[in-house]
Amino acid sequence: xxxxxxxxxxxxxxxxxxxxxxxxxxxxxxxxxxxxxxxxxxxxxxxxxxxxxxxxxxxxxxxxxxxxxxxxxxxxxxxxxxxxxxxxxxxxxxxxxxxxxxxxxxxxxxxxxxxxxxxxxxxxxxxxxxxxxxxxxxxxxxxxxxxxxxxxxxxxxxxxxxxxxxxxxxxxxxxxxxxxxxxxxxxxxxxxxxxxxxxxxxxxxxxxxxxxxxxxxxxxxxxxxxxxxxxxxxxxxxxxxxxx
Numbered sequence: 375x376x377x378x379x380x381x382x383x384x385x386x387x388x389x390x391x392x393x394x395x396x397x398x399x400x401x402x403x404x405x406x407x408x409x410x411x412x413x414x415x416x417x418x419x420x421x422x423x424x425x426x427x428x429x430x431x432x433x434x435x436x437x438x439x440x441x442x443x444x445x446x447x448x449x450x451x452x453x454x455x456x457x458x459x460x461x462x463x464x465x466x467x468x469x470x471x472x473x474x475x476x477x478x479x480x481x482x483x484x485x486x487x488x489x490x491x492x493x494x495x496x497x498x499x500x501x502x503x504x505x506x507x508x509x510x511x512x513x514x515x516x517x518x519x520x521x522x523x524x525x526x527x528x529x530x531x532x533x534x535x536x537x538x539x540x541x542x543x544x545x546x547x548x549x550x551x552x553x554x555x556x557x558x559x560x561x562x563x564x565x566x567x568x569x570x571x572x573x574x575x576x577x578x579x580x581x582x583x584x585x586x587x588x589x590x591x592x593x594x595x596x597x598x599x600x601x602x603x604x605x606x607x608x609x610x611x612x613x614x615x616x617x618x
Contacts, residue, residue: 379602380615383585384467387559392459393575394473394480397564397590398608402450404477405442413442425539432530436521439533443495444509444516452483455563455608458616460484470553474565474572476535489550491542491572493535502529509533542571554579561587561615564608567594576600 384390396406406412407419421427421434428435452460460483462468471488473480476495480488498507505526512531515522524531536542550572554560560579567573567588573595580586580599588600589611597603604611 380587380604383559383587383601384615387467387557387585389557390462390468390559390561391553391557391579391584392462392468392471392561392563393554393565393572394459394471394475394563394608395565395567396475398453398455399450399475399477399479400564401453401455401607401609402477402479404446404450404475404479417442419538423538425537428532428537432532433520436516436531439495439509440516440520444513447477447495447509450477450479452479453609455612456480456483456485458609458612461616463487469557470550472550472553472572472575474569476533489546489553491536491546491550493533493543495533495535497534498531499534500524500527500529500531503527507531547571550575551578554584555582557582557584559585559587561589562594562596562600563589563612565590565594566592567596 400406407414417438422438456479459468459471463485471480471485473488473490474492476492478494478496496509498509498512503524503526505524512522522531554575555578557579560576562576567576576586576596586600587602588594588597589604589606589608591605591607
């Protein structure tokens with residue numbers, strides 16, 4: 375029955391917005407933060423993902439990037455969930471893709487209108503001179519020095535991601551809110567819907583009259599307000615969406 379409901383909702387929609395969390399990238403080998411076997415079970419988020427702690431001990435954060443994040447990013451490739459969303463955009467059905475993920479896999483898959491609420495780990499900036507670099511370009515530096523220094527000025531480098539205690543990029547957030555309030559169908563995929571303010575976007579869409587589809591293997595706080603809840607992997611569910 376849910377398949378028929380998905381088909382009917384999509385066929386009646388002209389402005390679809392997708393919202394993705396760590397669950398979609400888990401299928402590409404990117405560890406999730408929360409849930410079973412999440413990174414926060416092994417690493418203290420108050421050290422690894424906190425802006426104040428980064429300023430006190432940037433080497434601790436960069437060791438995490440070198441030993442955990444970079445190897446996962448280097449070996450990861452878009453999965454069927456990523457490519458299905460890119461195909462929905464290509465067909466003109468998907469207007470915007472809002473993501474909490476910082477791995478860049480949506481762009482690798484071919485999605486163009488991507489709103490990265492929490493930034494992108496692959497982009498590195500110098501906090502002193504403002505220079506920008508790719509994570510790959512710093513691989514040798516990460517092996518030889520902690521924290522790695524800016525190649526141009528020797529200043530402190532930081533991945534272009536939002537840490538705890540930092541605001542979301544205002545322009546990106548406002549566009550995500552605009553898209554959520556103007557869509558007629560909102561797909562929330564692979565997100566625990568627990569991190570604010572991003573997790574409020576599906577509720578905004580629903581309150582504005584959009585149909586809400588939640589795809590997640592585990593329960594979320596917004597399941598009760600959804601029109602359709604699919605307890606499935608992102609790739610399997612989105613393959614089904616494309617077929618329909």
